Amino acid sequence: MRVVALTSDKGGMGKSTAAINLAVAAMEDGVETAILDLDPQASVGRWSRVRKKSVKKLTPFAEPCVAIDIEDRLGELAEAGAQLVILDTAGRDNNAITAAIAQSDLVLIPCHPTDLELSTLGPTLARLRADATAHYVLLIDWSAGAAKRRSDAAAAIERAGGRVAPVVYTHRADYRVAIEQGLGVTEYQPWQSAASEIRRVWKWLKIDLGLAPAALDEVA
Numbered sequence: 391m392r393v394v395a396l397t398s399d400k401g402g403m404g405k406s407t408a409a410i411n412l413a414v415a416a417m418e419d420g421v422e423t424a425i426l427d428l429d430p431q432a433s434v435g436r437w438s439r440v441r442k443k444s445v446k447k448l449t450p451f452a453e454p455c456v457a458i459d460i461e462d463r464l465g466e467l468a469e470a471g472a473q474l475v476i477l478d479t480a481g482r483d484n485n486a487i488t489a490a491i492a493q494s495d496l497v498l499i500p501c502h503p504t505d506l507e508l509s510t511l512g513p514t515l516a517r518l519r520a521d522a523t524a525h526y527v528l529l530i531d532w533s534a535g536a537a538k539r540r541s542d543a544a545a546a547i548e549r550a551g552g553r554v555a556p557v558v559y560t561h562r563a564d565y566r567v568a569i570e571q572g573l574g575v576t577e578y579q580p581w582q583s584a585a586s587e588i589r590r591v592w593k594w595l596k597i598d599l600g601l602a603p604a605a606l607d608e609v610a
Contacts, residue, residue: 415591502561
């Protein structure tokens, strides 16, 4: 079983959105997936309740969790056959984030490519480097084709000692609408740009986690 934490020291960076949509894409790809919601705002939990009520789907499995229970719940999920568990954390440093990072094979840090938001990455990257934790910054482009802004942001992250995920992920309205309906974008608009992008992000992540024997150049 592989464990991925979505974390950041700033709220509003899109952690829950990425967690939900990657989990749905993984399930559609045949990977048994669960989400543990460690954020007191419980965005994943609300999405899961809407999903059960309106969509009548119980997968991917999602439930709230507190820091002290993470290790036990991961053990139980592994015994139940989960292949991937995504940990969605709060937008501030707390015990749950520390525990989530300690239990993770990989940490993803969603971040918009703005000077203000990039400046918040320092403490997170420093902690991950100190712990030798595998990690990537998942840049969230504002619009398709924003190559210059993305390139500048990637360079700044690399100077700070971070790694940028080698996939394009764009902020799109489809994510918000899908979540409001208890869906992932790959279910809501399967052939639109948001769905295609999240599938590419998932394919890259699956390869990086060792869940698929494929070459990275197949992600493009």
